[in-house]
Amino acid sequence: MATLRFLAHYVRANLEVALAYRAAFAAKVFAMVVNDGIWVAFWWLFFERFPSVEGYGFRQIVLVWAIGTTAFGLSSGIAGGASTIAAKIASGDLDFYLVLPKPPVLHLVVSRMDPGGIGDALFGIATFAFLARPSAREAVAFAILVVIAASIIVAYAVATNSIAFWAGRADTIAEQAMFGLITFSTYPERLFSTPVKAVLYTVVPAGFVSFVPVALVQEWDWGWAAVLVGVAGGSLLGSKAIFDAGLRRYASGSILAMRG
């Protein structure tokens, strides 16, 4: 409970920082909404000409984008610090988090919010509500599934950023890994061959971030829901274990720094 209060307070403080420059915050949110909107407009035009591709129609694409953008938006909007871990490791900037009595990885992931993530999440929720026109059951499933998908994305970011403990500079690797996850998560599963799917259910977990949640929103399956929860829990624990193992190699630094 104390940890939840700590997290809630951190998110509030991040929002205060973001709102200290309201115009910049609003511009970033708006830019992200426009960026996402262009993609959905493209798919709308595409399906106007080809109503079905491999059994996929416009509503399925809307679900893919709604779940994807909301999940990525929540992950970077609330836990935007996850994608900064590699740079902090390389510059020896973890010291602050290591001398405080909270798990450093938890503290790090909520240490920053990305206003663009708020734009993503707003876009995803609006798209789901107005273009997918969900039933009540679908809306409840969506709300639960985007949180689970977001936690898998955060775990993935922590794990890929933690490579920096061993490789030194790994921010580019982590960034490319995240771009890969985003790219694969915004296309329908049926477009991919079996070997590629094997990668997307393991190394780059687009299957659990997008494909399974999209299927579950359309048709609930307790078995797959349990698998998804298990994967999310395992990913979070696994990424924390990787980070903690890496900490033993942390070399700190003497860079001058200010926070947030």
Next chain:
Amino acid sequence: MQDAGAAISVRDLTRSFDRPGVPGAGWRRLLPGGTRGAPTVALHPVSFRVERGERVALIGPNGAGKSTTIKLLTGILHPSGGDARVLGRVPWRERTDLAYDIATVFGQKSQLWYHLPARSTFELLRHVYDLDAGVARRRVGELTERLGLRDLLDRPVRTLSLGERMRCELAAALIHSPRLVFLDEPTIGLDVEARQAVRAHVRELNARQGTTIFLTSHDAADIEQVCERVIVMQAGRVAFDGPVSTLRSRYVRGRQIEAHFLVPVDRPVDLPPGASLVDVEPQRWRLEVHEAGAPVGPVVAWLMACGPVVDLTVSDPPMEDVIAAIYRETAGPRVIPGGRP
């Protein structure tokens, strides 16, 4: 077996760092890491002990191992070997528990949120340290009073001067009433008044609450005015460990005589035996008389004969000179007799 009763107990602590890889030739350039050199030894086996309530300075030239030592004692770094206990805990294994009892102030790193008022950071730290709202309010009130923060708390940190910010940093570090405070260059970049204020607050913290102080600094006044004991590190080893007063007499053997003349006096050609010129201006000479305890009378008489002296001061060498003398010793460690083993 380490002593759980000491504030800090360190035995044979070592730390090495891997050197960055040198890229290989040709296609090997593409491989991460490259050729690794021998690790850099930041700390050779180091041992010392700090009692509860002591005020100890850790000094040495850049790269001597001071920051590495503090980072090992706060659990930021894992050691390559040896053992340490801080308030009875192994810092790198019990870092989270230890964090409730210690505080760190890094002069070069801020824990305040740059765009928010200091009060917001204090509120966040209340949740970080799981402090009850009433306890935190009282504590912030106390610190506000003692550090003079009343007009600073609600201003964004980015609008504070460096001295004001450092007072807020101190308050942020002390909000959970730590029993041991590590200060790494706490006065770096501050003006004279702000430095004095920081030193006074640290002394008061020690006197009022018995808080153990462990400080690193290149500023001689930080050491003289705050600490009673000093540990000198050179090239990753403890070269001296003893009272601050002993440090002066051990490292600089002699006293200084400063004479002010009524009129400009020509630079002297010959000096009395055992004396050397430290600094010469037309109306002010500073000499050093070698070997502590040597009679200064002949040198004073010689000065009087050189010109009309209006003022004369005989003093121990300033701590700045002592530290400079220590830093000049780059040939390797020199364990000074009289210091602790």
